[in-house]
Amino acid sequence: MGEDERFDVVVVGGGNAGFCAAHAAAERGAAVLLLEKAPAEQAGGNSFYTAGAFRFAFDRFADIADLLEPDERHADSVVPDYPESAFEHDMRRITDGRCDPVLTNVLVSRSADTVRWLAGKGVKVELYEQKPAHFSPAHKSEGFAELICSNSLKAERLDSASGLLKEEMRRMGSQLLNAAEVARVAAGGALAVDRDTFSAEVTRMVEAEPNITVHRERVEHIDESAPILVATGPLTDGALADEIGRLTGDERLHFYDAVAPIVTAESLDYEKVFAASRYDRGEADYLNCPFNKAEYEAFHAALASAERAPLHEFDAGAEQGAQPDPDAHGKKADTVTVYEGCMPIEIMAARGADTMRFGPLRPVGLMDPRTGHRPWANVQLRAENKERTLYNIVGFQTNLKWGEQKRVFSMIPGLENAEFVRYGVMHRNTFLDAPRVLSAGLCLKEHPNVFFAGQITGFEGYMESAACGLLAARNIYARLEGKELPAPPIDTMCGALIQYLTTENKHFQPMGANMGILPPLPEDQRPRDKRLRYMAVAERAVASFQQWLDENSL
Numbered sequence: 001m002g003e004d005e006r007f008d009v010v011v012v013g014g015g016n017a018g019f020c021a022a023h024a025a026a027e028r029g030a031a032v033l034l035l036e037k038a039p040a041e042q043a044g045g046n047s048f049y050t051a052g053a054f055r056f057a058f059d060r061f062a063d064i065a066d067l068l069e070p071d072e073r074h075a076d077s078v079v080p081d082y083p084e085s086a087f088e089h090d091m092r093r094i095t096d097g098r099c100d101p102v103l104t105n106v107l108v109s110r111s112a113d114t115v116r117w118l119a120g121k122g123v124k125v126e127l128y129e130q131k132p133a134h135f136s137p138a139h140k141s142e143g144f145a146e147l148i149c150s151n152s153l154k155a156e157r158l159d160s161a162s163g164l165l166k167e168e169m170r171r172m173g174s175q176l177l178n179a180a181e182v183a184r185v186a187a188g189g190a191l192a193v194d195r196d197t198f199s200a201e202v203t204r205m206v207e208a209e210p211n212i213t214v215h216r217e218r219v220e221h222i223d224e225s226a227p228i229l230v231a232t233g234p235l236t237d238g239a240l241a242d243e244i245g246r247l248t249g250d251e252r253l254h255f256y257d258a259v260a261p262i263v264t265a266e267s268l269d270y271e272k273v274f275a276a277s278r279y280d281r282g283e284a285d286y287l288n289c290p291f292n293k294a295e296y297e298a299f300h301a302a303l304a305s306a307e308r309a310p311l312h313e314f315d316a317g318a319e320q321g322a323q324p325d326p327d328a329h330g331k332k333a334d335t336v337t338v339y340e341g342c343m344p345i346e347i348m349a350a351r352g353a354d355t356m357r358f359g360p361l362r363p364v365g366l367m368d369p370r371t372g373h374r375p376w377a378n379v380q381l382r383a384e385n386k387e388r389t390l391y392n393i394v395g396f397q398t399n400l401k402w403g404e405q406k407r408v409f410s411m412i413p414g415l416e417n418a419e420f421v422r423y424g425v426m427h428r429n430t431f432l433d434a435p436r437v438l439s440a441g442l443c444l445k446e447h448p449n450v451f452f453a454g455q456i457t458g459f460e461g462y463m464e465s466a467a468c469g470l471l472a473a474r475n476i477y478a479r480l481e482g483k484e485l486p487a488p489p490i491d492t493m494c495g496a497l498i499q500y501l502t503t504e505n506k507h508f509q510p511m512g513a514n515m516g517i518l519p520p521l522p523e524d525q526r527p528r529d530k531r532l533r534y535m536a537v538a539e540r541a542v543a544s545f546q547q548w549l550d551e552n553s554l
């Protein structure tokens with residue numbers, strides 16, 4: 001335990017009560033510390049001495065048979081029924097009638113639910129990951145949760161869409177957010193991570209979890225005989241993609257995502273580059289490259305005419321249209337579109353001289369210390385690692401040829417001698433026609449044992465994909481317990497995204513968290529100030545989400 005680690009709940013004693021309390025608190029999103037003096041091999045408190053046996057009430061053996069291992073299910077002849085009245089009688093007998101009647105009633109009447117809840121904690125997961133036997137064109141490392149473009153997990157403020165999503169994830173007990181804390185690098189009000197540390201931490205967590213068995217294998221078929229979760233991302237391809245196509249009756253949509261280049265900190269010209277966050281919000285976590293008008297115009301002209309890379313074989317037929325094709329879904333890759341949320345900078349440049357100045361190159365909230373004025377345009381650089389030795393050129397996803405990237409991006413003031421440690425690339429994206437095939441429980445309508453999570457569902461973005469994983473897991477949990485989980489309310493970020501995914505939409509495109517998809521507040525409760533309005537919407541969402549969690553505890 002690190003000296004500066006903080007916890008919401010500290011539980012002393014790891015017996016049945018302490019263990020259940022710690023688990024229940026963690027399930028509701030609390031950071032929990034459980035302290036137990038016994039060595040690990042004697043953990044479990046009193047249950048260590050009862051060989052793990054639990055006393056709880058049940059009317060018939062048949063009601064509890066599913067909690068037992070298959071080879072124990074024949075034991076009905078030796079396990080007598082134990083109704084609540086017998087449990088209560090035993091409590092009075094053992095304590096000579098001194099047991100508190102209210103507490104006894106809670107113990108007896110909730111005992112079966114508690115055991116069932118505990119049993120559910122032990123779901124065994126077989127996790128299949130194709131790396132390192134097979135890599136997609138964008139994945140490069142062996143670790144889990146590889147971030148392949150930006151290292152930003154976006155804003156943290158509750159009154160922002162990404163901040164609200166994180167709060168809902170925290171309440172679902174997101175482990176990825178814990179890993180992000182370990183890997184955090186400074187980025188103003190945003191959560192950005194050192195991607196290697198983040199991936200290493202997630203990999204460590206998964207491998208340390210005794211209920212997860214990792215298979216480093218490529219999956220090609222979907223076995224529907226038990227619940228299966230497909231979370232193979234936007235680059236899902238080959239036999240598995242064909243299998244999904246067969247199950248959904250869908251020809252896949254291909255469109256394009258692009259990755260931004262990374263430069264070394266030591267190769268920047270600090271006579272020109274200055275540190276500042278927009279409007280001086282938070283620490284000065286970004287480096288800024290200010291353009292004057294003439295520099296910007298020359299840069300724009302070079303960028304708009306720069307040579308683009310031919311697409312990979314798997315991307316063949318790509319058409320880098322300046323406008324997204326609204327009818328692309330259901331068509332083959334001969335009609336593909338550039339994905340708006342990750343649009344290559346050269347395509348933005350081709351849309352007009354000022355498009356970039358109103359997008360990633362906007363200069364608002366910044367002052368160039370050399371001139372004392374706002375620059376004409378500005379490129380921001382965000383630290384890529386904790387040590388701040390590498391910088392990502394924000395918004396510069398690109399499909400230019402690498403030589404062209406060096407030539408054109410070196411025209412950015414301060415990057416004249418920049419050393420590029422990674423050049424930008426562009427890749428295919430694949431996702432389901434969710435409104436047609438996916439239920440609100442994130443399983444296929446026609447194949448209810450086949451669940452989906454992540455970007456392939458149409459939840460767009462790192463955090464959104466992780467949130468989708470948590471939602472899918474809860475749905476699978478509920479299924480295993482014979483329950484049906486209602487979708488989160490639509491005034492929550494998770495609920496609004498699920499609603500978007502499952503609402504009929506001919507022009508369906510993936511969607512990231514944004515305030516626009518949340519229902520507006522009633523008019524008489526709507527603050528005029530945008531920040532206050534967003535905060536009110538976010539607070540309503542958090543309350544609603546917590547109520548959903550409480551009403552549907554698993």
Ligand SMILES: Cc1cc2nc3c(=O)[nH]c(=O)nc-3n(C[C@H](O)[C@H](O)[C@H](O)COP(=O)(O)OP(=O)(O)OC[C@H]3O[C@@H](n4cnc5c(N)ncnc54)[C@H](O)[C@@H]3O)c2cc1C
Nearest residue numbers: 128129130149150218219232233240257454455461462465
């Ligand atoms: C080039 C590119 C850049 C992107 N940039 C950003 C960005 O900057 N910010 C952002 O928020 N989002 C970005 N995205 C979207 C990004 O993919 C998602 O946000 C997020 O990574 C999706 O998570 P996921 O878990 O659904 O899929 P992934 O992170 O792709 O994980 C899928 C995993 O499944 C494995 N796998 C795939 N097929 C099989 C198989 N048949 N058998 C076994 N294992 C398999 C893969 O190896 C991989 O580890 C980008 C996507 C691409 C393609």
